[in-house]
Amino acid sequence: MRANKVHLLISNRRTIKFIDLNSWGSDTFWSPVMISKMFVLIFLVSFIAIFVFSETGIASTRFEDLLEKNSALIKKSSSKTVEPVLAKIRAFGGPVATRFLKHWKAKKIFLVKSTGKFVVGAPSAKNGKKMVTIFSIATNKQLSVNPARDLKQLKPNSGVRAKIASSLVPLQLLSGSLDERREGIETVERKVERPHIAPLRDALKKESNNILKKRLTKVFAYATIAFSNDDNEVKAAIQSLYEDLSIGTRAALNPLLSETIDVAETLPTNVNLARVIIPNQSIRNWDGSVQKTNTFWQRTPELNTLTAYSLLVEKNLAPNPVSSKIRDAKIISLAKNGIVAGVRLSSLNNEASRDAVYDWLVKNKGLPARVDEEQMSAIIEKYVFFARYNHSSKEVVQTAIKVLTNINRKVAFYQFLDLLLDGISLVSIYFLAAIGLAITFGVMKVINMAHGEFIMIGAYTGYVIQLFVPNYTISILIAIPAAFLVAFLAGIILERAVIRHLYKRPLETLLATFGISIALQQIAKNIFGTQARPLTSPEWLDGALVINDVLAISNIRIAIFVLGLVFFGLILFVMTKTRFGLETRAVTQNPSMAASMGINPERINMLTFGFGSGIAGIAGIAIGLFSKVTSELGSDYIVQSFMTVVVGGVGNIWGTLAGATMIGLLQKGIEWFNPSNTLAAQTYMVVFIILFIQFRPKGIIALKGRAAEV
Amino acid sequence: MSRLLYVDNLSVTFDGFKAINGLSFEIGEKELRAIIGPNGAGKTTFMDLITGKTQPDSGTIRWGEKSASLIKKPESKIAQLGIGRKFQKPTVLESQTVCENLLMALANPRNPFSVLFYKKNFEDNEIIAKLSTQVNLERKLTTAASELSHGQKQWLEIGMLLAQDPKLLLIDEPAAGMTSIERQQTVKLLKNLANKRAILVVEHDMEFIRQLECRITVLHEGRVLAEGNFDFVMQHQSVIDVYLGR
Amino acid sequence: MRETILTKYFSNNRHVFFFLGFLTLFTFAVVILAEGFGLGWLGTSFVKTLGKTLCLCMVAIAMDLVWGYCGILSLGHFAFFALGGYMIGMWLMFARTKLVVVAAAKNLALPLTEEEIKSAVGTQIFGVVGGAEIPNIWAFADILPAQLAFVILIPGALALIFGWLAFRSRVDGVYLSILTQAMTLALALYLFQNDSGLRGNNGLSGLQNIPGLENVQQSLVSMYFFIASAFILGIIYCLSNLIVSSKLGNIIKGIRDNEERVRFLGYNVEGFKLFIFVYTAIISGIAGAMYYPQAGIINPAELAPIASIYLAVWVAIGGRGRLYGAVIGAAFVSLMSSYFTGGQAPDIALGFGTLIWTDWWLVLLGLSFVLVTIYAPKGIGGVFDLLAKRNND
Known part of the structure; x- marks a missing residue:
């Protein structure tokens, strides 16, 4: 009994992950790449600052004094204690304070261990030794290059950095640099605070960049909603957000309804x-x-x-009701030698008897009376x-409700659209996984349980090619035909060696190919190991098509959809418009007749099977791109693929499309009702399929009459 | 002669193709009847309809003295009512012996529990012995059906139908693949059987049908083209058109 | 003629006597050699493996009846097997947890109320899936006879409903196989959910601790289960042989060979299929109920569709259409599997590398399915045919 995996589950979690990419849009700016870019910018800006600001002297020395006085708080900063220091620095103001705050936030402030002074530092390496070039905070001039061990880097935690950022906001919002201002706005967008209102108002007046101005307007509205005491101003601010679908807006409006x-x-x-x-x-x-x-x-x-x-x-x-816990504690505490109210404690093994004892204690010992549910109801009445x-203003609340109603309705619409698109990508995946089967099972009536392993073979082919061709775009372009070829050959070998002998015993092909399936899986495991191997998609597939704050379609979803469409067209063309397709259909309908017309059924069977297997190989590339490549990749899809073909109607490519559409959309639809439980969605879907087959045993698109009985 | 099976205005369509198109037909008790018709005339579909394998789109099929409708009845119920069917290809249960094949066909209770606790009794053995003699298989009782010759399988199947003791026997191309001696024996057998029950034979072989000396129904494009004795049918103008080309 | 039929009947059923004799001898041998009462040559875990194998033989018999005799390649019988296991597992887990809870509360001043016991048991059992409530399906978990009845009733009812639906709409052949596979999948997916009421993918565990036998050593408990498994296997073998050698057996074989013919002989083919389907589901349920107390744990992964295919393969390797074939196949393949994957098999040094059995056993097994299917459709049982033929000649 080594059979212990329901592979589908794993696969579906992967699918979900892939589809969840739409959260990407709102977070773009906080991706690590962007943050590091920002730091570089800040760094450059501070260099420019050296030349622009040349004032030194009394003011700056005093700034250093300020730092020295608060040295302890700065060294061991925590978000709870840092505020007073920040207030002092803000009060000090000026470019020096700004510079210090920025460097502090960027973890570039170092403490010289020997002198206890703060400096700006840039780590470097020399002869394999860690070195730090240090600059004066006041003048930004290079002082010296010191070994790293002489210095202690200040590493404020994220809470402290947020506080620093907030303190920087007023300075940044009015800065001459676009990037500075953008950074300032980003900080407020994350969390707007009362002191930001005035600088925001000033900045709004001055801002010349349209995009930033829009963002400023929105943030200013958030700030007004959160902190303004003027109801009319708040109402206007709420109204201005009428069309805005962003999460920030909903987060700003919802507290009004608390x-x-x-x-x-x-x-x-x-x-x-x-x-x-x-x-x-x-x-x-x-x-x-x-x-x-x-x-x-x-x-x-x-x-x-x-x-x-x-x-x-x-x-x-109302009086406190005596909970059963208190009641029991009282009973125990008043018991003597295990007896209370003339009753043995050991006999109190149900609620009624305990209540009775307690009621006796109420009467005789003056304990507070119990309040039972009936009495509670009477009091509640x-x-x-x-x-x-x-919020005190009725009008403000009503405006907020009106605006939120509008926003929620729109969000719901886009979420529905998103779900539909999710459904379509799932349909494409099911379709890709099943379409090879539509040929081998649907047309040839061969139950190939190793179909999933052909998908796996395709995916591993892609992985191996990526090992040799590091450019992901080129490697994928090579991988697609290569996967087809490898799976095609594997299919032909399987057909020649096994399936050929079993055309008259369809049920037994199931067993034999199942044997092949477990053997192939184990071989893959022996070669590639049990851990998942990546099949990396080219960079241009990583992005997403952002429609608005709610709806974004990841490129990979689009790519898979397009791939599905292309294959559908291709296979339809091959099966209906080419000589090969004609011969295939002839052989599957009546082999002996086809043979007498000069078609070699053996050859056609072999090629058809190879063709179906090759398609599975390409599906493997597509599936491998959004989920990891493992030896169980194929078996994740096999049962669903068979169901897709059966539900759609055997012997018909259109049927497979219909089956995949029904299964994919249905699954997403059920998930919509209970989004937290994709397992339940799958369960109901399979049950639905079982029932569906009862009523339409031949599938959605059924061949009727004599043709169906062949 | 009282009416046994009565079919009126029967139609069935497969994917737009009218396999049976307003067919009306009747057969009496203990009547021997032959049905002929070119390929695609609807002969096999007609049998499918009577035995419940296919459901008609419209029309009526009535059975027996009480004129009970056969539509929507499952095949097994219809078989139990007394309609036996012999397929074109001999269909016997190959992995089982002649005796077991016949035993299964005997008119005994047919639910799972009564067959589980079924014990073979003296009467049943006697019936099997008699039947096997009737179809010339008395020496082969313990032989597996798969080891019989083609003609013997046909007989075994007929024997099984007889064991069912049906009132109407539907026989699809009994002469196909038989030697001429076997053919003559079959004609004799069918005539003999018709003494006790109605028989409906579908056949292509004109000579075979002539020998049956019975009433003949000609089907064409899902309806009755002509009906009468052999000579009448052979001289019927539309029959000649259909068979010899117009 | 009558005599020949009678003699044939006996000669046909000789295998029952052989089988029962062998089973009895085997049971005695194990009892004598085991740790439990005997010489101690066989370890407890090995006795459990043997006991489990006997249970797998039961479900293989069921598979043989439904596939080998009736021609329905069901890929759902392991679902019935696991359901039986779950039913008995519910009682084992509930009753045992209750004992533990009551024992732990011994020193409390107040004895626990029914509700307190229930909620404590609920927390104990369902804590892992973030619940404390005892789901409604556990309503009878405290009552052994009820759960024992469910071992038969639940798989039986599921088979009845599913079979009725499927056979009624004349789903057969490959389609039926896929449909049964879908049923298994649906059940597995359902059980994988945390709110299935059966502890999601944790499954039921600690089943080897039989309430009421706390003070009995596992080596003895394993013996009890081994003997009981052998006894039940014997009964199931006889019962199943009764079915296949009766007229019912002829009819289901007829259905396998030519459904149409049997139908036009006036038999309600669907009814017979349903009878066999339900009967075998019940056998599978019983087998599961015997298996999992010996395995100690049951989880939804056990009823993955792949398990049922393995079952079909055992029967194919053993030789379908004969009861002893199923038993031989199940015993042979499952014992081989546990030998090779258990790491006991010695690795083989080849010129270019080492053949590690845990890595390559599945490959070998898979390829052997292929060879058996193509070249030896009668399986191991076919060898007996050859022997019998030689004896006759």
Whole structure:
């Protein structure tokens, strides 16, 4: 019993990963590459600064004094303690302070161990020794080159760096350099703070670059929403975000809808009421409005008896109920020699008996009484529960709801579109994996369980070629025909050696090819090892087509879709428009008749099988590009591929397309209802397929009549 | 002569091709009937319809004294009602002995549990012995069916049908691949059998049909072209057109 | 004539007596040689392997009935096998955890209430999948007779529903194989979910600890299970032989050879297929229920579609269409597999390198499927035919 993998699972996680690439768009600027580029920029800028700013003297010496005084806090900075130092540095102001902050953030400030002074340092290596060239903070002039061990590099953690960045914002926003300003905006975009409002307003007036101005406007709106006390200003800011789909906007607007659940004897009039809550009944909508439970789509009510009652307890409106834990503790503490209220502790093995003992203790020992659920309900009845918005202005909240409604609707639309595109890429993958089978199984009626291994062979061919051809674009271009050729040859060998003997026993081809399948898998494992091998896609396939903040289509998805289309066209052409296709169909329909017409059935069978296998090899390249190449790559797809062909309708390329479309879209559709559980989606999908085959045993596109019975 | 099977206005279409097109037909009890027709006339489809293998698009098929409809009944039910079918190619259960083949066909309860606990009794043995003599296989009872000759397989299949004791026997091209002696024996056998039950023979071989000396129905393009005795049919103008080219 | 049929019947069923005799001898031999009561030549884990092999023989018999005799190449019988294992596993795990919980609560001042026991057991069992509630499907997990009934009922019911659907719409041949494979896949995928109620991919574990036998050594427990497995295998063999040698056997063989003919003889072919399908599913369930307490752990990976194909291959290698063939195939291949992949087999030094069995065994096995399928469709059982023929000559 060595059979212990459901390969599909693994494959699907991979698929998901690949599809999740759309989160890429919003994060582009924080990719490591970009950050390092930014550091280089900052570095250059600071060099220019040496020549531009030439003032030195009293001010700078005083800055160094400031540093020295706060040396301890700077050396061991933490995001909790660093603020006072930063405030002092901000107050000091000027280019020196800016320079220091920037270098500090970039981890370029060093402490000279002997003098305790701070300097700017640039690490280098000399004769294999680590060296640091140091510069004065005040003048930015080179001082000396020291061995690294004489210095201590300051490495502020990310929390501290964020604080530094925030302190830099006012300086950067008004900087003359575009990159500086962009960096400043990026900092506020991540987290806007109250002190940024004034510099933002000033910057907005001055900004000349259109793109930056747009971003500034948005960030300023966020800042207004978050910190302004003028409701009209806030409302205008909210309105200005009406068309914006970015996550930042939703994050800025959602806090306006934050609310508190409260309880009172009568409904107060002086609060910004969101809704009245009926315990055990009403359900909260996303925008804070209320919905009654209904029998068709039962959702959990917002408050149940227990949570509602605990709210009353919290407000001191009701006595604390005695929890079973407290009850049991009391019983134990009041027991003497294992006996309480005339009852043995060891007999209290159910709730009712414990309650009875406790009630006796209430009567006789004056303990607080229990509150059972019925009593709780009675008390709850006396009060009115409601939710109020934390924001005081009704109008602001309503504007926010209006804008969010619009945004959410659009986001939902794009998410649906995204799902559809996801579905289409899944369809392309299933189609690519199954299309070879559509020929060997669909047309020739040979059950080739080793089909998946041909996919694997194709993928490994690609991997091996990449070992020799380092240029990824060229190697992929070579790999596609090479994978076809290798899988084609493997297919022909299999057909000649095994399948030829079994044309009359279709069920047994299943067994024999299964044997081939496990042998090939194990051989691949012996050669390439068990760990996954990469098949790297060329760089131009790494990007994504960004439509908006919600929707981005990764290029690899597009490429696979195009590949699927090309293959569909190609195979359709080969099977219907060429001599080879004609002969293949003739041989599969009536071999003896075809033979008497001068066609060599043996040759055609061999070539057809090779053709189907070769296509599988190319599919291997496509699949290998977005998932890693392992020896189990093929078996991940085999069951689904068979289902695709059967559901679509055997003996028909269009059927395979229909099958892949149905299975792929259905799976994504089911996932949409329960996105966290792709396993469930697959389960339901397979169950659906089983049921579907019951009602359409011949598949979606079925051949009818006598032809079907051949 | 009372009516056994009655078919009215039967039609079935495969992918736009009308295999049976408004066919009406009837056969009486203990009648011997031959059906002829060129390729694609719908002979086999007609048998498929009667035995429930194919469902008609429209029309009625009624059976027996009570004129019960056969449409939508499963094949096994129809077989149990008393319609036996002999295929064109001899279809016997090759891996089993002649005796086992016949035993399976005997008119005994046919649900899984009664066959699991079935014990062969004296009467059944007698019936099998008689049947095997009737189809000239009494010496081959313990031989596996796969070892029989082609003609013997045909007989075994007929023997199995007889064991079912059907009221109507559908026989598809019984003479195909038989030697002329076997053919004559078959004619004799069929005539003999028709004494007790109705028989519907589909055949291409005119000589064979002539020897059967029975009523003949000519099918063409899914409907009845002509019906009558051998000489009438042979001289019918449209039959000549269809068979000899127009 | 009557006599010849009778003698033929006995000569046909000689293998039952041979088989039962061999099984009895084998059981005695193992009992004598094992650690449990005997000389101690066979280790406990080896006895467990033998016991498990006997269970695999049971499910191989089921496969042989459904495929070798009835012609349905089911790739779903390992799903029934695993379901049987899950059913008994639920009781084993629940009852054992309950004992542990109660024992741990011995020193508490207050004895645990039913609810407290339940919630403690729930936390113990379902903590790994982030739950504490006991799912509804565990409602009877505390009741051994109920779970024992489920060992039969659940695989039986699944086979009944699935078979009824599939046979009713005349799905057969390759399509049926793929459909059964899809069923297995669906079940495996379902069980892999954490909220399946059966602990997701953790599966059920600790099944070798039989509640009520805590104080009995594993070497003895393994003996009990070995003997019970042998006994049940014997019963299943006889029962299955009863079926295949009856008229029912003739009919299902008829269905395999020529479904149409049997149908036009007036037999409800679908009903017979369903009967065999359900019967074999139940055998598989029982086999699984005997297997997993010896294996100690069951998880959804066990019922991957590939397992059922292996099952078909065992039967093919042993020789289908004969019950002893299935038993020989399952025993031979699974014992060989555990020998070669267990690392006990000596590596073979070739001129250019070393043949490491753990690496190359699967290749050898795979190629042997191919050779058997092409050149020896009767499998190992075919050898017996040759021997019998020589005896007759």
